[in-house]
Amino acid sequence: VLINYLEFAGALALISLGFTLLYSITRFANFSHQATVAFTAYICYAAHVLAGLGLVVSISLALLAAILLGMAEYYLLFRPFLSSQSSIPVIISFGLGVFIQACLSLGFGTDTLSLGIQDTTVILSGFKVYYRDIWSWVVLLITIPLLELFFRRCRMGLLLRAIPVNLRQIQIWGVSVHLPLMLIFGISGLLAGVAGIYLGMAEAVSPALGYKWGIWAFSVAVIGGLGSVYGTLLGALITALPILLAYRFGGAIMADSLLFFAAALVLMFRPQGLFSINIRSV
Amino acid sequence: MGAAKAIIIFNNSEWGQQLADAFDKKFKADSGEISMKEGVAEDQTLFSPLIGKIKTAGNTVMFLAVGPSQAGLIIKEAKKQSLRNQFLGTDNFTAQEIITAGGKTLDGVRYVVPTPKGEKTAEREAFDRIYKETFGNKEPHIFALNIYDAVMILYKTALQAGDSTAKAINILETLNYAGAGGTIQFDKNHDIQAAVYNRMVFREQHGTMARVVADNE
Numbered sequence: 001v002l003i004n005y006l007e008f009a010g011a012l013a014l015i016s017l018g019f020t021l022l023y024s025i026t027r028f029a030n031f032s033h034q035a036t037v038a039f040t041a042y043i044c045y046a047a048h049v050l051a052g053l054g055l056v057v058s059i060s061l062a063l064l065a066a067i068l069l070g071m072a073e074y075y076l077l078f079r080p081f082l083s084s085q086s087s088i089p090v091i092i093s094f095g096l097g098v099f100i101q102a103c104l105s106l107g108f109g110t111d112t113l114s115l116g117i118q119d120t121t122v123i124l125s126g127f128k129v130y131y132r133d134i135w136s137w138v139v140l141l142i143t144i145p146l147l148e149l150f151f152r153r154c155r156m157g158l159l160l161r162a163i164p165v166n167l168r169q170i171q172i173w174g175v176s177v178h179l180p181l182m183l184i185f186g187i188s189g190l191l192a193g194v195a196g197i198y199l200g201m202a203e204a205v206s207p208a209l210g211y212k213w214g215i216w217a218f219s220v221a222v223i224g225g226l227g228s229v230y231g232t233l234l235g236a237l238i239t240a241l242p243i244l245l246a247y248r249f250g251g252a253i254m255a256d257s258l259l260f261f262a263a264a265l266v267l268m269f270r271p272q273g274l275f276s277i278n279i280r281s282v
Numbered sequence: 283m284g285a286a287k288a289i290i291i292f293n294n295s296e297w298g299q300q301l302a303d304a305f306d307k308k309f310k311a312d313s314g315e316i317s318m319k320e321g322v323a324e325d326q327t328l329f330s331p332l333i334g335k336i337k338t339a340g341n342t343v344m345f346l347a348v349g350p351s352q353a354g355l356i357i358k359e360a361k362k363q364s365l366r367n368q369f370l371g372t373d374n375f376t377a378q379e380i381i382t383a384g385g386k387t388l389d390g391v392r393y394v395v396p397t398p399k400g401e402k403t404a405e406r407e408a409f410d411r412i413y414k415e416t417f418g419n420k421e422p423h424i425f426a427l428n429i430y431d432a433v434m435i436l437y438k439t440a441l442q443a444g445d446s447t448a449k450a451i452n453i454l455e456t457l458n459y460a461g462a463g464g465t466i467q468f469d470k471n472h473d474i475q476a477a478v479y480n481r482m483v484f485r486e487q488h489g490t491m492a493r494v495v496a497d498n499e
Binding site for chain 2: 112118119130211252
C-alpha cells in the first residue's frame with residue numbers, strides 16, 4: 001500500500017506542478033496543460049518510434065517541444081490578455097486544449113500508441129517499483145527546491161513574484177515582463193512534458209492522455225493551494241491516500257466524488273488552499 | 283480450466299455488465315465460485331488499488347470484461363504486484379490496444395474469438411484490401427469486420443423489407459449472408475451462429491507479443 005501510495009502521490013504532484021506554477025504567477029488556470037501532456041508524449045512517440053531516434057534524444061526533443069509550445073502559447077495567445085484581469089485566458093486555454101487534442105487526433109489518429117519504452121521495474125525492499133516512479137520523485141525533489149530558490153534568490157524570480165501582486169504597477173515603471181512570463185510558460189510546458197513522458201509510459205499514448213489526471217491535478221492544486229509549489233506536493237501527499245482507499249473500497253466514482261467534494265470544501269472555507277503562502281510575505 | 287474460483291472485473295457499461303453476468307451464470311452452473319465481482323469506470327486508468335484488493339482473494343481465474351486498453355493496464359499492474367492469476371478475455375482482446383497497454387506482461391493471457399463460417403470470403407478479401415489501403419497496411423480489427431457486416435445487413439434488409447417489420451424479421455431469421463467476417467446466420471435466440479470458438483493465447487515470440495491458437499500449443 002505504501003509503495004502504491006508513494007507512486008500515485010508522486011505522479012499526482014508531477015502533473016499538478018506545472019499547472020500550479022503557472023497559476024502562481026499568472027493567476028489563471030491553464031486548462032490546456034493536459035493537452036501539452038499529450039502533445040509531448042506524441043512528439044516522443046514520433047521521434048522514438050516513427051523516426052527511430054534514440055531514447056534520450058527523443059525525450060529531449062519532446063521536452064524541448066513542450067517548452068517551445070508553452071512559450072508560443074504565451075507569446076501568441078495569452079500575452080495580450082494577462083493584464084486584463086478577465087476570464088479570457090481561461091476560456092482561451094479551454095479552446096487551445098481542444099484544438100491541440102484535435103490536431104493530435106488528425107495527425108496520429110485516435111488509436112492508442114506505445115512510446116516504445118520498456119516500462120521496467122526494480123525490486124526495492126521486496127517490492128516491485130517502476131523506474132518511472134523513482135524518476136518522478138527525483139524530478140520532484142530536484143525541481144521544487146530549485147523553483148523555490150529561483151523565486152527567492154534570482155532577480156527574474158523576484159520579478160515574477162511581483163507580477164500577481166501588481167502587474168500594472170510593474171508595467172507603469174517600464175519593466176518588461178514578457179521574457180520572465182515566457183520563461184514561466186516554458187517551465188510549465190517542460191513540467192507538463194515530463195508528466196507526458198511519465199503517463200505515456202504508464203498508460204499508452206492517446207489524444208486524451210492525462211485527461212483524468214488533469215482533473216485530479218486541478219483538485220490537488222486547489223486543496224494544496226493554487227500558487228504554492230510546496231503546497232502542490234503536500235496536497236498530492238494528503239489527497240493520494242484517500243483517493244486510493246476510495247478506489248479500493250468504493251470504486252472510481254466514489255473516489256472522484258470525494259476528491260471534488262474535498263476541493264469544493266477547501267474553496268468554500270479556505271479558498272487560498274491548505275498550504276498556500278501569501279506571496280507578499282515570501 | 284479446473285479453477286474452482288474466479289474473479290470478474292467488468293466495465294460499468296451494458297456490454298460489460300451483460301458479459302459479466304453471462305460468465306457468472308455459466309461459471310456457477312459448472313460448480314465454480316465467483317469470489318469477487320468488481321466494476322470499473324469506462325475511463326478508469328488507475329488500477330493499483332483494485333489489484334491490491336484482488337490480491338487478498340488469492341490466485342484464481344480472472345475474467346476481464348473490460349476494454350482492451352484497460353485489460354492491458356490491469357494485467358500489467360497485476361503482474362507488477364506479483365499476482366499469479368490466469369487472465370481470461372473475449373474477442374475484444376484481438377485489438378492492438380491491449381498489447382500497447384500491457385506489453386510483454388500479456389504472456390499467457392487467454393481469450394476466445396467466435397469465428398463465423400467460411401472465414402475467407404471474397405467480401406473479406408476485398409474488405410482487407412480496402413482497409414489496408416485506407417489505414418496504412420493495418421490488419422482490420424474484428425469489430426471493424428462485424429460493424430461493416432452489421433451495417434450491410436441492415437442496409438440490404440431495409441431495401442428488401444421496405445416498411446414491413448415482419449418481413450424484416452423474417453429476412454434476418456433466414457439470413458445466410460457471406461460477409462467480410464464470414465458467413466452470417468442467426469440462431470433461434472437471434473444470436474450470431476459461430477462455426478467455431480478459437481481459444482487464443484498471447485505468447486512472447488522474438489521480443490514481441492504474438493497471438494497463438496491455444497489448441498495448437
